[in-house]
Amino acid sequence: MFFVLSKLVWLVFSPVNFAILAALLAALLAFTRFARPARWIGLIATVALVLLAFSPLPRAVIRPLEDRFPQQEAGKGPVAGIIVLGGAIGMARGDVVFNSSAARMTRAVELARLHPQAKLVFTGGSANLVSEVETTEAEAARKLFEGIGLDPARLVLEDKSRNTRENAVFTRRLVDPKPGERWLLVTSAWHMPRSMGVFRQAGFAVEAFPVDYWSKGTPEDFIRPYSRVHRAIETADNGFKEWVGLLAYRLAGYTDALLPGP
Template sequence: MLALEKIISSFLMPPGFFIIILLIITVYLFFKSDSKLIKFLATATLIFLIFISTAFGVKVLLLPLENYAEEISVDLEEDHPIVVLGGGNYYKTDGSAEPSVHSKQRLAKAYELHRTLNTKIIYSGGVGLGHDNFSEADAAKEFLSGLGLESEKYESEDQARSTYENALYIKKWLNENEIERIYLVTSAYHMYRSARAFRAQEIDFLAHHSGFIYDHKFSWLNYLPNRGALQVNLSALHEWVGIVWYYLRARI
């Protein structure tokens, strides 16, 4: 009975609801339209929506990125500064902000490493577009302070607005402080692009991802349309587009 409820609910709520609507429209077009192009576009859109809303998309888009992060992540070896890449802010009505879920996950991992190594945390993240009064670095400082991090163990780089700029400004900071190696902390799905960008700047780093954002062991329920799969697939798709863009711009 519970399984039946899960199946029904997956198609009553988005994205499953939209898949049903698009399926009805596609079937209607096959009977009523003479245009092969319209039929093709409707079918392709339906297939893509199913793909990106289920574990089929997760296997193709997300898992290769997260598996790469798992492969290159290392155990703690030596005492090096911990560089955390920004993952965005949530902005409040009073003008303040707090780190996004992804940022908090990265910061929590960095603080965990700090408690083992007792080295500095350097957060790289500037001001988001349209929000010029509160940087990611400011929000990160407040969050880490709440966890118990001493102020002298925190530094920020508050200019970067992209992964490429993260690497660019961290390279400058490393040169100014005569530091040769760092721990690089970011989400598993974001590690590939980050690692390539940092290597392009000839930064010596040890990778340590902050965690996965979706199951790596699937049940049949994961192959039903679900909001979680749609959300993580969009994040992964954003990464793949970013990777291609960086290749075209010779940034990685």
């Protein structure tokens, strides 16, 4: 139920979607006796869209999440296992495809080569709410990892999880970590606080290895406008979604803190 509700609620209440729906409502009301409030709704929706599409606001929202866990040296060891969260890979027409968070996969390959004795764990099934998919993210990851020459014996694939909490719970059951082992958790930096929170709550002690940064980490983040609207909107969507997700996961008892930290 939590999975379904989270998908449906965010479909409507993500900032970009909500602003577009508000603008549509204003357009419809403009031809009724509610024309005056429609103008205010339309104005507010337009201002919101402009801020989300062009201003530094998306970076200001996402940067505190990306700053929460420090970067690590890739070669620091020893490492028992490398856990990669889904959300960056899929299949289309029988071929592997990536989205804008592809750094999760490329950095995972780098880590796997730097630590040849470590297990490489990928966790991700299908988060599709409407219909079943023929190929899970885990199957796409297998094709990628084996295709670039990684030893199949090193791979551990978890293909049932649909969200971050299930990533943590199902992965812990699958790998059964031993005391004293060092496991790296690889995911987007903006997604790391919630990820670390659920892994801790699941009883799996992992170390954060954040990748896929969407802010530069300089004062420029708060003053430079966006030149590409699609990038700004995606950054805003990811950032706001994570803050809402942190609150929802904390209220549901899935994380150990509202904003997990080192």
